[in-house]
Amino acid sequence: xxxxxxxxxxxxxxGTKTALDSLNLSLERGKIIGLLGPNGSGKTTLIKLLNGLxxxxxxxxxxxxxxxxxxxxxxxxYLPERTxxxxxxxxxxxxxxxxxxxxxFDKSRAYDMLQKLNINPSDQLRSMSKGTKEKxxxxxxxxxxxxxxxxxxPIAGVDPATRDYIxxxxxxxxxxxxxxxxxxxxxxxxxxxxxxVVFIQNGRIRLTDSVExxxxxxxxxxxxxxxxxxxx
Amino acid sequence: xxxxxxxxxxxxxxxxxxxxxxxxxxxTLIGRIGxxxxxxxxxxxxxxEDSAQVFGIVGMLYVLGxxxxxxxxxxxxxxxxxxxxxxxxxxxxxxxxHTLPVSPGKLLFSKILVxxxxxxxxxxxxxxxxxxxxxxxxxLSWMVNDLKSLLDVLSGFTGIEEQTLMILTILDALVQFFxxxxxxxxxxxxxxxxxxxxxxxxxxxxxxxxxxxxxxxxTLLCFLIPGLNPFxxxxxxxxxxxxxxxxxxxxxxxxxxxFSLAWDLVFAVLFFLGSRYILSKKLNLE
Numbered sequence: 001x002x003x004x005x006x007x008x009x010x011x012x013x014x015g016t017k018t019a020l021d022s023l024n025l026s027l028e029r030g031k032i033i034g035l036l037g038p039n040g041s042g043k044t045t046l047i048k049l050l051n052g053l054x055x056x057x058x059x060x061x062x063x064x065x066x067x068x069x070x071x072x073x074x075x076x077x078y079l080p081e082r083t084x085x086x087x088x089x090x091x092x093x094x095x096x097x098x099x100x101x102x103x104x105f106d107k108s109r110a111y112d113m114l115q116k117l118n119i120n121p122s123d124q125l126r127s128m129s130k131g132t133k134e135k136x137x138x139x140x141x142x143x144x145x146x147x148x149x150x151x152x153x154p155i156a157g158v159d160p161a162t163r164d165y166i167x168x169x170x171x172x173x174x175x176x177x178x179x180x181x182x183x184x185x186x187x188x189x190x191x192x193x194x195x196x197v198v199f200i201q202n203g204r205i206r207l208t209d210s211v212e213x214x215x216x217x218x219x220x221x222x223x224x225x226x227x228x229x230x231x232x
Numbered sequence: 233x234x235x236x237x238x239x240x241x242x243x244x245x246x247x248x249x250x251x252x253x254x255x256x257x258x259x260t261l262i263g264r265i266g267x268x269x270x271x272x273x274x275x276x277x278x279x280x281e282d283s284a285q286v287f288g289i290v291g292m293l294y295v296l297g298x299x300x301x302x303x304x305x306x307x308x309x310x311x312x313x314x315x316x317x318x319x320x321x322x323x324x325x326x327x328x329x330h331t332l333p334v335s336p337g338k339l340l341f342s343k344i345l346v347x348x349x350x351x352x353x354x355x356x357x358x359x360x361x362x363x364x365x366x367x368x369x370x371x372l373s374w375m376v377n378d379l380k381s382l383l384d385v386l387s388g389f390t391g392i393e394e395q396t397l398m399i400l401t402i403l404d405a406l407v408q409f410f411x412x413x414x415x416x417x418x419x420x421x422x423x424x425x426x427x428x429x430x431x432x433x434x435x436x437x438x439x440x441x442x443x444x445x446x447x448x449x450x451t452l453l454c455f456l457i458p459g460l461n462p463f464x465x466x467x468x469x470x471x472x473x474x475x476x477x478x479x480x481x482x483x484x485x486x487x488x489x490x491f492s493l494a495w496d497l498v499f500a501v502l503f504f505l506g507s508r509y510i511l512s513k514k515l516n517l518e
Contacts, residue, residue, distance in 0.1 A: 014518060015428060051331050053517040073333040084327035086320075088244055100236045101332045 002065040004029045004148050004179045005050060009059035012045050012203075019045040021203040022059065029147070030176055032193055034211075034222070035183040037200035038230050043183040044081060046200070047150045051078045064147060074103065077146035081153045081183075083133045087126035091119060091136055098140050110143035113169060117162075131158050138166055142173040149180045155189060167193055191222040199229055233334050237342035242349070245316045249309060249350055253357045256305050260361040263294050267365070298365065302358055309354045314417055317343050318435065322425045326517050336511035340418060340504065347417075348410045393486065400489040404496060412496040415503035416442060422510040450495055459487050 005027040012020040020042045027033055035043050048054040049061050052068035063072040085094055091114065098105045114121055117135050125133060138154060151170070155163045163186075171193055174180055184190055191211065199207040206229060214225055270287045320329055320343070329339065367375070388395040417439060424435025454460045461484060468476050 048517065053327065053330055053515065055514055055516060070333050070335055073331055076331070078327075078331050080324075080327045082324050082327065084324050086240075086244060086325055086328070088247070097240060100240075101233075101334070 001029065002062075003027055004064055005181070006062040006065075007046070007059065008061075010046075010049065010056055010061050011058035012042075012049060012054060013057045019203050020049070023200075023203065023205060025198065025205055025208070027179060027181065027198075028196075029179050031195040032170075032180045032182065034187070034190060034194040034197040035181055035200060036185075036187060036197055036222075036226055037206075039185075041200045042203040043200055044152055045203075047078070047080075047152050047181070047183060050148075051076060051150060075147040077102075077141045077144040077149045079137055079141040079149075079151045079154055081156070083130065083137065085125045085133055085137065089125050090121070091123050091125065092121040094125065094136070094140065095121070098143070102144055104145040106143050106145060109173065110139055113139040113143065113173075117165065131162070134158060135162065135166075138169065142169055145175060145178075147178055149174060149178065151180065151182045153184055154182060155184060155186055163189055187223045187226050188221075194222065197222055199226070201230065234338050234342055237332075237334060237338060238345055241320070241342050241346045244320065245313060245346060245350065248312065249353075252305055252308065253353070256301060256357060256361055257364075259298070259301060260364045263298060264364050266294065267291070298361075302361070306354060306358065309350060313347050313350055314421070317347070317418070318421050318424075318432065321421065321511075322431060322517065330511075330515060330517065336515075337508050340507055340511065344414055344418060344504075347414050351410065351414070397485055397489060400486070400493055404489055404493045407493060407496045407500065411500035412503075415500045415507070418507045419503035422507045426510065426514060426516070446499065450492075454488065454491070457491075460484055460491050 003026040005025065007023050007025040010020055010023040010025075011018065023042070023046070025046075035046065037043050045054065049056055050063055050068060050072075052073065061068065064075060066072050086097075089097065095107060095110050098110070099107050111121065114136075117139070119132060119136060119139075125136070128136070135158070138151075141149065141151070149170075154170070155166055158166065167190065170180060170182075182190055182194070194211045196208065196210050197214070198205060211222055214220055214222055218225065220228075270291065274284070319325055321339075332339075382398075384390055385394050385398045420439035420442065421435045423438040424431045424433075427434030468478070470476050
């Protein structure tokens with residue numbers, strides 16, 4: 001079976017700055033993977049590349065064996081670190097929008113989550129707070145039955161109670177064979193749900209391991225290991 | 233997918249534009265009613281000299297406002313559509329636009345269709361407004377005569393050459409407005425997105441830079457290619473044996489118009505392909 005994500009000597013430069021440097025990576029299916037690294041390490045760049053929002057400077061990237069394009073976008077559900085919602089829409093409009101474009105979008109699941117988070121579907125997106133918009137985005141992303149979910153800082157801008165709800169939403173709303181790639185700084189909050197971790201620094205992979213291995217063989221939490229590896 | 237894209241692109245721009253054009257029509261109707269009242273009072277001689285002066289000043293201010301409104305609404309429609317398209321493709325909204333399972337060609341085509349549809353509506357609305365304001369018993373006969381003359385030319389009563397020239401002129405105007413300038417705008421937006429900073433400024437500079445550059449090249453080509461030169465030079469010999477050269481404007485209108493049409497079509501296609509190339513191979517939403 002092809003890996004869900006494969007990078008071969010992937011390099012991305014912004015002018016003279018190298019964001020990703022000959023990165024090689026292969027991710028298995030059916031796992032929740034933490035993409036962890038300090039600020040500016042290349043996490044967001046990698047996620048944007050796999051979503052086709054950036055073009056590689058060198059090397060190649062494959063999602064389910066294909067270069068990012070129409071076919072990969074059908075199976076990748078992406079939550080960016082910023083708000084991408086069209087402000088002129090209501091919540092119910094953006095749900096219709098997702099249903100129209102993504103065959104794997106489950107409308108009833110979306111409405112169910114909206115109800116649990118007390119978000120009114122007829123509310124205008126432009127009148128919502130940043131946190132509520134982020135919740136709506138997460139609902140949209142997790143209401144798809146995708147093969148790969150890319151969540152870029154999904155819990156950064158929300159309160160601890162909502163953080164718990166989001167993490168349980170992530171856990172309860174993905175299929176066994178799907179892969180979730182979570183990029184975050186808040187390691188202690190997510191480490192309990194992770195299967196594997198990828199540490200990234202200066203655009204290079206510093207370490208890839210399973211959480212089980214880190215805990216039982218090294219006797220450390222992921223958070224502790226992160227602090228050791230990226231000690232300033 | 234194109235239908236769905238069009239639906240959402242259409243919705244995203246139409247509310248404000250409908251309101252704007254509605255205001256123009258409302259303003260026109262007020263003017264029409266005002267003019268009708270003034271005319272009926274003037275015809276029944278119930279108007280005093282002072283009132284006539286007031287009517288005159290108000291009418292002049294109204295017409296001035298109307299002309300400004302027409303210019304403003306045409307520019308506003310173009311700028312608003314361009315800004316919305318730029319936002320949809322290259323701002324934060326682009327993160328959603330470019331992760332839809334749709335090819336870049338369809339994304340572009342849908343936006344171009346919305347742009348052209350609103351351009352047509354804008355022209356129709358402005359034309360309707362002007363017609364509402366200037367159509368009276370006296371003026372109607374002139375307008376009908378002018379329209380008849382145009383139809384005569386188009387149906388070939390005035391000669392095949394005039395007919396062909398008129399058809400080419402109309403075709404070129406349509407291609408230039410709906411294909412050349414629209415695709416140039418999208419190409420400029422795409423080029424602007426390649427700038428590291430000041431992407432909007434980059435798009436504006438690209439739009440005017442390409443337009444001016446191509447206009448200069450086109451003009452030069454017209455003068456360099458003998459069959460396209462807008463000036464015709466006649467050489468004849470005088471009675472005393474001297475050579476007389478006479479240069480006059482005209483003579484190559486058909487060839488010139490055909491060249492212009494082909495030029496606009498070729499560049500419209502190139503701009504579209506260039507935009508599609510940038511969106512599919514050079515996209516960088518940093």
